[in-house]
Amino acid sequence: MSEDKYLLKLLRHGDSRALRRLYEKYRTDLFTVALSLINDVHAAEDCLQDVFARLAEGAADMEIRRNLKGYLISSVANRARDRLRRKTRSLDKTEGFGCSTGTTDPVKILIDREESARIFNMLMRLPYDQREVFVLHVQGELKFREIAELQNVSIKTAQSRYQYGIEKLQSLLEKDNTK
Amino acid sequence: MKSENQIKQLAKGIRIKPDAVVDERVLAFAEAVLAKTTKNQGVVPLRRPSIRSKIVKSPITKLAAAAVILIGVLILTSLFVGTNKNVVLAGVLERVEQAQAYMYKIDMTMTEHTNPEIPMIQKIEGTIIVSNEYGTKSEMRTKWQVDKGIPDSDPGRTTTKLRYILPNQKLEVLIKPDQKKYERTELDDDRIARRKKEDNDPREMMKQMLECEYTEMGRTVLNGIEVEGFETTDPKFAVAKVEDPQDVRVKLWVDVKTWLPVLWETEETINEQMSLHTVVHDFQWDIPVAASDFEPVIPADYTSINEYELPSKFEEEALKGLRFFVEIFGRYPEDIDQNSLVREFAHPYLLRNRENLTDAGLKLKEELESLMDHEQQWMQRAMEISKPIKSIGVFYTVLGDIDRDRAYYGQTVGPEDTDAVLMRWKVSDDEYRVIFGDLSVGNVTAEELAELEKTL
Numbered sequence: 001m002s003e004d005k006y007l008l009k010l011l012r013h014g015d016s017r018a019l020r021r022l023y024e025k026y027r028t029d030l031f032t033v034a035l036s037l038i039n040d041v042h043a044a045e046d047c048l049q050d051v052f053a054r055l056a057e058g059a060a061d062m063e064i065r066r067n068l069k070g071y072l073i074s075s076v077a078n079r080a081r082d083r084l085r086r087k088t089r090s091l092d093k094t095e096g097f098g099c100s101t102g103t104t105d106p107v108k109i110l111i112d113r114e115e116s117a118r119i120f121n122m123l124m125r126l127p128y129d130q131r132e133v134f135v136l137h138v139q140g141e142l143k144f145r146e147i148a149e150l151q152n153v154s155i156k157t158a159q160s161r162y163q164y165g166i167e168k169l170q171s172l173l174e175k176d177n178t179k
Numbered sequence: 180m181k182s183e184n185q186i187k188q189l190a191k192g193i194r195i196k197p198d199a200v201v202d203e204r205v206l207a208f209a210e211a212v213l214a215k216t217t218k219n220q221g222v223v224p225l226r227r228p229s230i231r232s233k234i235v236k237s238p239i240t241k242l243a244a245a246a247v248i249l250i251g252v253l254i255l256t257s258l259f260v261g262t263n264k265n266v267v268l269a270g271v272l273e274r275v276e277q278a279q280a281y282m283y284k285i286d287m288t289m290t291e292h293t294n295p296e297i298p299m300i301q302k303i304e305g306t307i308i309v310s311n312e313y314g315t316k317s318e319m320r321t322k323w324q325v326d327k328g329i330p331d332s333d334p335g336r337t338t339t340k341l342r343y344i345l346p347n348q349k350l351e352v353l354i355k356p357d358q359k360k361y362e363r364t365e366l367d368d369d370r371i372a373r374r375k376k377e378d379n380d381p382r383e384m385m386k387q388m389l390e391c392e393y394t395e396m397g398r399t400v401l402n403g404i405e406v407e408g409f410e411t412t413d414p415k416f417a418v419a420k421v422e423d424p425q426d427v428r429v430k431l432w433v434d435v436k437t438w439l440p441v442l443w444e445t446e447e448t449i450n451e452q453m454s455l456h457t458v459v460h461d462f463q464w465d466i467p468v469a470a471s472d473f474e475p476v477i478p479a480d481y482t483s484i485n486e487y488e489l490p491s492k493f494e495e496e497a498l499k500g501l502r503f504f505v506e507i508f509g510r511y512p513e514d515i516d517q518n519s520l521v522r523e524f525a526h527p528y529l530l531r532n533r534e535n536l537t538d539a540g541l542k543l544k545e546e547l548e549s550l551m552d553h554e555q556q557w558m559q560r561a562m563e564i565s566k567p568i569k570s571i572g573v574f575y576t577v578l579g580d581i582d583r584d585r586a587y588y589g590q591t592v593g594p595e596d597t598d599a600v601l602m603r604w605k606v607s608d609d610e611y612r613v614i615f616g617d618l619s620v621g622n623v624t625a626e627e628l629a630e631l632e633k634t635l
Contacts, residue, residue, distance in 0.1 A: 016210045023206055031197045045197060049205045056213035119189040138190045166183050173181050 004068040011059040019056055026069060029140070030076050036135045037080040039124050047083065051075045073140035077132065077150055084128065122172045130165035133158050200566065203493065204573045211581040268393075268409060271438050272385040278439075280310040280468040284461040285319075285379055291453045307378050308466070313473035315344040317378055343475045344374050352475040359481045379459050381440050388431060391416050398435065406432040406441050416445075439464055494612075494620070497574035500567040501601075502618060507540035508533075511589035511601060512571065516579075520572035530564075578604045584611075588635055592616045600631050 010018035030051060034044035051072060123131055129151065136142045136150070148158040181189075197205070275281075287303040305319035322337045341354040344366065351370070353362040364370075375383045388411060396408030409431045416427050426448035432441045443459040504512055507530075512520055530536070530544040543564060550557035578585040584605040592599045596616035603613045611628045614620050623631065 011213070014213060014216075016213055019209055019213055020206060023202070023209070027202065027205075028194055028196050032193055032195045035195050036193065045201045045205070048197060048201070049208055052205050052209040053212045056209040057216050059213075059216075115189055116192040116194075119186070120193050123190070134190070138187050139193065166186060169186050170180050170183075173186070 008059060008068060011056070019052070022055070022068070023052060026072055029069065030072055033073055033135055033140045034076050034080055036120065036123055036139060037077065037132060038083055043080075043083050047076055047079045050079050070140075070142055070146060073136060073142055074146065074150055077136055077140070081132075118176070119169070119173075122169050122176070125172060126165050126168055130161045130168065133161040134165040134169075137162055198566075200496070200570055200573055204577055207493065207577050208580045211577075267407070267433075267438070268385070268389055271433050271440065272382070272389060274438050275381050275385055275440065278464045279312070280308070280466050281381070282306065282308045282461075282463045282466050283381065283459055286458045286460070288456045289453070290455075307380075308468065308472065309380060310468045310473065313468065313470055314346050315342075315374070315378065315380075316473055317342045341475070342374075343473060344371060345473065346371055352477075354475060354477060354481070359478070361475075361477045361481050361483060363483075379443065379445075379457060381443070381459065381462065384431075384443055384459070385440070387416050388429065391429075393429075396430070399432075401432055401441055404441055405435050407435050408432050437464075493570075493574045493577065496567070496570035498614065498618060498620070500569070500571035500574075501614070503567045504571070505594050505618075507537055507543055509535070509537045509540075510593055512568075513590045515571050515575045515587050515589060515602075520568065520575075575602075586632075591635060594618075598631075599635060600628070603628060 004022070007018040007022050011022070027048065031044055031048055034047040035041065038044055038047070054075060055072070123134065126134065132151065133144075133147050136147050137144065142150075144155050144158045144162070148155045151158060151161075153161075283306075285303070285305045285307065287301075287305075289299075289301040289303075291299040291301075302322045303319055304322075305317055307315065307317040309315050317340075319340045319342070320337055321340070338355065338357050341356070343350075343352040345352070346366065349366045351364045351366050351374070353364070355361070372383075388409065391411040391413035393409050393411035393413065396410050398405060398407050400406070411429045412427060414427055416429050426446075428446045430442075430444045432443075433439065434441050440462055441460075443457070445455075445457045447455045447457075449455065501511060504510075514520065530540065530547055533540070533544065536544060547557060547561060547564075550560055575585060575587060585603070586600075587602045588600060589602075592601045594616060597619075599616040601614050601616050601618075603611045606612045606622065609625050610622050611625060612620065612622050613628065613631070
């Protein structure tokens with residue numbers, strides 16, 4: 001049994017040390033994915049809180065068919081979508097789904113490597129569906145099959161979105177280099 | 180042009196950690212949820228064998244279990260007109276049920292190899308007293324043996340639990356002397372029945388045995404007592420406790436003079452990695468008991484298990500935040516709900532276009548303005564400044580998350596209102612913690628708080 005399954009087992013029995021260990025283990029991955037998806041520090045923090053509260057609440061009944069990290073990453077993605085959906089309702093529709101909402105600066109300061117900050121900003125310029133596939137596949141290490149399930153599309157569509165995302169990032173980086 | 184692989188590597192290089200305040204908030208909230216869930220679902224602490232967590236939950240399995248019990252009752256009914264063998268065990272059950280009060284000891288060994296890196300053995304020794312009139316009292320001592328544990332584990336630690344099942348009061352009381360904690364839980368009939376099974380109550384064990392196919396092992400002598408043995412490997416024996424046990428072997432030895440149990444031994448293989456060995460022994464039948472034996476004594480310094488203890492650091496950080504806010508704005512924030520506080524103050528433009536700042540606030544504003552040409556430094560400093568203010572919101576939000584009857588009066592209370600309640604939250608049934616206008620802190624009763632809040 002993997003450490004995760006073991007920790008989950010402890011968690012089912014109400015062991016808060018297991019919760020802390022899982023949090024320490026995955027907080028950076030989950031926060032990175034949340035922030036890359038919604039580009040809002042406070043919303044990403046809330047996302048993280050929701051995901052761990054759900055984990056604590058549902059551990060007793062939870063059946064993890066795949067790895068726990070994959071499950072947590074998917075939970076982050078679902079919450080990020082919910083948040084963006086709520087946010088979009090109150091935004092001018094022309095502003096676009098999942099675009100930066102003026103909180104890029106605090107994000108920027110959290111990323112200390114210049115080149116990573118640059119790619120992060122480029123990511124924010126991808127359409128949400130493409131960005132989601134890219135982030136979940138590259139940062140979240142989800143398989144296309146898992147992402148397709150999340151997005152409720154075929155595996156082929158998920159792969160195409162990823163490919164379009166890569167091409168757009170290449171073009172954005174190219175343009176940025178020629179400035 | 181960068182290749183796909185290069186882009187992936189760059190994206191993988193984005194590693195963003197939440198800040199420490201967020202860590203505390205997320206964990207505090209999740210731990211509070213965990214405590215609440217554990218309480219509501221009756222999830223058992225790990226110190227009890229994990230077998231208990233496999234109690235049948237789904238309606239379908241419950242139905243199946245009910246069916247098994249029904250079949251068991253039918254079999255039981257037929258036993259009295261059945262074979263001699265069945266008549267013998269039915270007679271044992273009858274004698275056990277005639278006892279008004281009895282005591283027995285239990286030794287359990289739970290072995291788990293779920294993680295080869297962390298083999299785990301739990302040994303539980305307990306003494307249980309059962310009275311038809313008053314209920315059940317058990318004292319269980321658990322010894323943990325973990326060769327390599329998760330961080331902060333305490334290999335070899337021993338814990339004690341006293342449990343009172345009081346059917347007349349429909350109450351279960353659990354006391355953990357090592358932690359100075361207790362828990363009171365309302366009991367329903369299902370829970371009472373479940374506890375009996377968990378305690379290996381001989382009446383429940385006999386009923387289960389009678390539901391199963393079993394064989395006679397003949398007579399032998401145990402500790403000078405002539406006994407007759409019965410054995411079952413029927414998986415039905417454990418069906419009410421464990422989902423799909425791989426293997427079960429139960430041996431019962433009965434005194435041939437009294438036809439009362441002398442020794443039970445069960446071995447259950449739950450799966451390839453987990454097994455449980457239980458020995459129930461030293462039965463004493465029809466012992467004298469008094470009501471006082473079943474009255475839980477909870478020392479005054481014990482606290483409820485379900486009471487979530489807020490880390491004191493949270494309160495300290497919030498106080499620091501309030502102090503800092505007064506230093507720069509000369510007043511308290513009007514609203515400290517995390518979202519509104521963050522929206523209004525805890526962002527990098529905290530001091531831009533702000534008026535009515537104190538001297539200290541003006542000084543900070545100037546400092547920030549002098550850094551405007553150095554974006555990175557400016558951001559860093561602005562975030563540092565907003566951090567303590569954010570802590571106020573985090574604390575208040577967590578208090579709300581864990582239902583602490585919080586209130587905040589920053590709209591009407593200022594630093595000059597030394598004795599007025601600025602913020603309060605519940606710490607126990609009749610006690611509130613209060614931050615006063617001068618940022619002094621103290622505990623008051625609910626009655627005193629009502630008086631204090633009248634003046635607001």
